[in-house]
Amino acid sequence: MPAAAVQEAVGVCSYGMQLSWDINDPQMPQNDNPILLWGAVQRQASLPTPQSSWFKSIILELALFDQFREWPDGYVRFIYSSDEKKAQRHLSGWAMRNTNNHNGLILKKSCLGVVVCAQACALPDGSQLQLRPAICDKARLKQQKKTCPNCHSALELIPCRGHSGYPVTNFWRLDGNAIFFQAKGVHDHPRPESKSETEARRSAFKRQMASFYQPQKKRIQEFEVEENQVSSGLDFSNTPLENPDDFDIVTETSFPIPGQPCPSFPNSDAYKATCDLATFQGDKMPPFQKYSSPRIYLPRPPCSYELANPAYTNSSPYLTLYKDSTSIPNDTDCIHPNTLQYNVNSYSSYERSFDFTDKQHVWKPSLEKPRVVERTDHGQFQAVATRPYYNPELPCRYLTTPPPSALQTVITTTTKVSYQAYQPPARKYSDGVREAKSLSSCGYAPEDTGMSVAVYPEAWGPPATVTRAASPSGPLPMKTAGDCRAIRPTVAIPHQPVSSRIDEAETWDACLSGLGSAISHSERVGPFFSYNNEDF
């Protein structure tokens, strides 16, 4: 998806965030005049002419719609194209369940949180279990009766209390050719496994098991006899394993070992099947447990990692690996440096936000436990900010402008405590910011896109304040983002030195070539890039 990558690369925050609207507004902003829009983009961004058609189409797409975000967090708003499949399905990486808001026009979903090991046991790689809560109520109850695949202690559902004590809510609204998305609240828990990951593992698990059971029929029958004696979970410790090698379906590259870069992205059935062993404990399981290798039941790559060397540069295997096309990240979230701030602070965000880098660079397991909530005397859960509260509107070029009044009004009038007043402890905040700064200036967008694009907001040319062009007849005022120099990107190819000073013309050339290479690269590695999508 070149456009998504480019949108992130050029530092465009989000289209939705630059217009003032609220999901409850009777009239949603319209942007139905691409011609005028293009003119505005050209003028305000001082784009060189003529532009190639592909560039124009990308700019238009970027200007008109946001690229889908799988992990929205904070009080954010996006406007997706009504053609966006994931938006049509109201997908989210977070486990969101439908919530009746008695409004047929607006679909409301609330976050279910994340399922963790009640003992917060450390997986062999140092990470911790973060399962996706089942959306269906019955399935979720069933899920909670299971045990941790690692230590067999109980599973615990950490509810989301990120919206003034209530779960984070997401709102979806189809209006014309746009799908409006609005999120309220900041997730106060680790990310669960994404839906696509769950589905991928599930299908892979079935395939793997199908191929496994076929030649092992006789043996499986024997296993099942014993398995029935085991109540639940992955407790196969009492079952025999005649030949462990027979069950070593895990590739050597399936899991990054702490302190050791993972050589390739585990985009294989073996990998997925491995993950299934971790979390699908309710399924019929072959007796793997006896095989002591942690590879057997490790879940997905670690979720609690800290960047061991946040100031690393692109002297890493990055170039080699992306050429190899074996390790392409999938999440288009939070690409631009602005969002790094909270991603770095989010101890669970590394998994996807840095899905690329955490496989190529040395990470260290975080000692931080995922228990981000504790009960208060009132039986409520209280956030114990394992990452600081942040206002996502601020890093998104709203540092000089107040949040949209409409949103503010809605939030303050529909919650018990206004979010402006919410000030959880800002533990590690300064560290996170520092890391973010390091990251944002380290030379390239470190996480995903799988493209060779570097973003240097501070290096953008003459300030060309771009106000997102909306419909001239739009009923709502335009958000004037004073710092929004989004359409004047400086994009570099990764092998270019970060610090090299180039004049403006060269900058623009680099931009174009960078975009071009990005697109060609993204196309080249499409199948890998879409791992986290439904079409992998």
Next chain:
DNA sequence: ATGTGCGGGCATG
């Protein structure tokens, strides 16, 4: 079996 969306109903402030 599970995910998803819809909508009734109830409680709360």
Next chain:
DNA sequence: CATGCCCGCACAT
């Protein structure tokens, strides 16, 4: 009245 949340139902995957 908005909101949160429970429930059942129908339908899709």
